[in-house]
Amino acid sequence: MKEIIFVGRSNVGKSTLIRALTGRKIPIGRRPGITKKPLQIPYHEVMVTDMPGLGFMSGTSDEGMEAIKDNIVHYIEENAGKIMLAVMVINATSFSEIVDRWTLRNEIPVEVELFEFLHELNIDVIVAANKMDKVRDEDKVLDGIGERLGMAPPWRQWLDAIVPVSAKKGDVEGLKEIIRKKLEAVRKNK
Ligand SMILES: Nc1nc2c(ncn2[C@@H]2O[C@H](COP(=O)(O)OP(=O)(O)O)[C@@H](O)[C@H]2O)c(=O)[nH]1
Ligand SMILES: [Mg+2]
Numbered sequence: 001m002k003e004i005i006f007v008g009r010s011n012v013g014k015s016t017l018i019r020a021l022t023g024r025k026i027p028i029g030r031r032p033g034i035t036k037k038p039l040q041i042p043y044h045e046v047m048v049t050d051m052p053g054l055g056f057m058s059g060t061s062d063e064g065m066e067a068i069k070d071n072i073v074h075y076i077e078e079n080a081g082k083i084m085l086a087v088m089v090i091n092a093t094s095f096s097e098i099v100d101r102w103t104l105r106n107e108i109p110v111e112v113e114l115f116e117f118l119h120e121l122n123i124d125v126i127v128a129a130n131k132m133d134k135v136r137d138e139d140k141v142l143d144g145i146g147e148r149l150g151m152a153p154p155w156r157q158w159l160d161a162i163v164p165v166s167a168k169k170g171d172v173e174g175l176k177e178i179i180r181k182k183l184e185a186v187r188k189n190k
Contacts, residue, residue, distance in 0.1 A: 002046045002186055003082045004179065005038075007072065007114060008089035010053025013130040017089055017167035018050050021176060026050060038075060044183060046084065051075070054110050069110070073117065080121045085182050087175070088115060092129040092164065096144040115149055124182070126163055128175055133166040 006014045015028045022043045039050040052068050076083065090111060102109040118125045127149065135141045142164060143153035151158045163174040 002084045004085045005049045006087045007051045009055040012089045012091040013167045014089045020167045020170050020172045083123050084186050086118050086123050086125045087128050089128045089130050091131050093131050093134045099148045129164045130167050132164045133169050
């Protein structure tokens with residue numbers, strides 16, 4: 001069965017987004033890191049996978065976080081052939097700031113690493129810029145996000161790669177449409 005994976009840092013809204021898309025009452029974290037193992041939810045004729053969060057988690061050691069990252073990388077490598085789409089969920093309100101902080105320390109930001117890793121495996125990636133309800137200057141913020149992932153502004157050139165959403169408000173039509181098109185393409189290829 002084909003699969004759509006949702007990946008990203010803890011607390012960016014992966015679970016809320018899956019709930020908004022599928023209508024399934026999956027657990028939403030009151031604290032970061034509530035999703036510790038890949039959680040699979042049937043959606044149309046595919047499986048939606050809620051991956052554990054990357055990065056900081058309260059109550060988890062550095063080694064614990066590294067182990068989670070290794071598990072995620074391993075899972076993606078093992079299942080690459082089945083993964084028809086990866087939705088990389090980011091918090092639009094903090095993404096650029098976090099990326100810049102890592103870059104200043106000469107470290108590769110975990111999302112940038114993940115984004116490149118997915119491309120290396122030839123997996124289609126869509127960046128879901130979540131929490132847009134908290135963003136005022138939408139174009140500026142989305143341009144900044146795209147730029148940090150190697151997509152030159154304006155972001156509207158990259159409508160197949162970046163989609164603004166607000167999972168909490170249920171404002172997810174753009175992403176639904178992209179998934180619908182992907183499903184149609186997969187059906188045709190059968
Ligand atoms: N303002 C706002 N908050 C959101 C949005 N989506 C999720 N959240 C909140 O972000 C927190 C983390 O959400 P969760 O889905 O558990 O994140 P996950 O760790 O990535 O699965 C929760 O308090 C959500 O209510 C959104 O679109 N806007
Ligand atoms: Mg979650």
